[in-house]
Amino acid sequence: MDELHDTVGTWTSLSDPAVGEIAGGADFDFVVVDTEHTPLGLETVADCLRAVEAGGADTLVRVPWNDPVRIKRLLDLGPDGLLVPMVDTAEAARDAVAAARYPPEGERGIAAARAADYGRNFEAYVREEHRDCSVIVQIESEVGVENAANIAAVDGIDGLFVGPADLSAALGVFAEWTNAEFLAAIDSVLAAGDEAGVPVGTLGTTPDQIRALGSLGFDYMVAGADFTHLVEGQKRALDAASDVL
Template sequence: MFHDRLRAGEPLVGGWVALSDPAIAELTAAEFEFVMLDTEHAPNSTETIANLVRAVEAGGSVPLARAVDNDVGAIKRLLDVGVRGVMVPMVESDAEARRAVEAAKYPPEGNRGVAGTRASGYGRDLDSYFETANEETVLLVQIESANGVDHAEAIAAVEGVDALFVGPADLSATLGCFRQFDDSRFTDAVETILAAGEATDTPVGTLGATPESVERFAAMGFDFLVAGVDQTHLIRGNQEIRAAADRTLRES
C-alpha cells in the first residue's frame, strides 16, 4: 500500500500536475508511483481536482494534492474528492503541523468532518472508509522557510505527519539565495531538514523541475522525489523541438 511505502522511506518517484486537463494527469500517472495535484499555485477548483483524481487513478497511480494553505476546509475538500494524501505548504512550527493533522484526520485523532463523499463511494462505504482513512491517507508538510528549518525536528516529530517536503524555490528565496541550490545557506538548511527526518524516522522529499535538479537533489540524500512539473515538461519539450527545427532549416 502506498501509505506504508511512503512511511517506510521507499525511494518513490512522483509527478507534478498543475494544469487542469485530465489528459495531462492521466499521461503523467502512467510514469510515476504518485502524482501531486496542485491547488496552491494553480487555479484548480475542487471540481477540477476531482476530475484530475479520476484521471490519475485511470492512469494507474496514486493521487495526492497540495492544499492552498493550512486550512481545515481546504484539506477536507481535497480528501473528500478521493486524494490519498494531502501536502500542506509553508509549515513553520509543530503547532501548525498539529493543526494540519487535526484537519486531515477523523476523530479521535483529528476533527475532519464526516460525510458521504467520493472518497467513501458517495456514502456507500462510509463505515469502512471512516475506519481506515486515518491510517491509509498520508499527510506531507512543506518546509519552505528559515522558521520551518529551525523547527524541522519538532515538526517531523508530530504524530500524524508522514513526511516532510522541501519546497526548494520558496526555501531558497526566504534564505536569500533564490534558486541558488549550491549556495551553502540552502545546502545547510537541507542538511538540517534531512537530519530532522532521520532523527524522527520521517522521510523527506523534494521537487526537481529538471533532470539536472533531480540528480542534484537525489545526491543530497532525499528519500523520495517529485521529478518535474507538467508545464515545465511542455516548455522544455517545445523549446527542444523548436531548436532542432531551426538547426535543420538553417542547414538545409
C-alpha cells in the same frame, strides 16, 4: 499512500485531466495535483484524480493553505495523500493532522463523499480507512528548518517536503542550489527526518535540478512538472527544427 521511501512522483498544475492521465500512466509512483498556485476548482481536481488513478499512480493533492475547510473539501475527493505548504511549527503540523483525521483524533467533518465511495464504504472509511491518507508537510522557511525536528516528531506526520524555491528565497539565495547556506538547511531537515524516521523529499523541475537536489540524500523525489515538460519539449523541438531550416 504506502511507503514514501525510494519513490518518484511528478507534478501537475494544468487543468486538463488528460495531463493527469498521461502522468499517471508514465510509471511514476505518485502524481501531485497542485491547488496552491493554480486555478483548479474542486470539480477539476476530482477529474484529475480520476485520470491519475486510471493510469495506476497514487495521488497527492497540495492544498492552498493549512486550512481545515480547504483540507476537508479536498480530502472528500479521495486522494491518497495531502501536501500542506508553509508548515513552520509543530503546532501547525498538528493542525494539519487534525484537519485530516476524524474525531476523536482530529476535527475533520464527516460526509459520505467520493473518498468513502459515495457512502458505499462509509462506516469503514470513517472508522479506519481515512487514516490511510498520508499527511506530508512542506518546510519552506528558516523557521520551518529550525523547527524541523519538532515537526517531524508530530504523531501523524508521514513525510516532510522541502520546497526548494521558497526555502532558497527565504534564505536570500533564490535558485542557488549549491549555495552553502541552502545546503546546510537541507542537511538540517534531512537529519530531522532521519531522527524521527520520517522520509524527506523535494521537487526538481528540470533534469539538472533533479540530479543536483536528488544527490543530496532525499528519500523521495518529485521529478518534473507538466508545464516544464511542455516548455522544455517545445524548446527541444524548436531547436531541432532550427538545425535543419
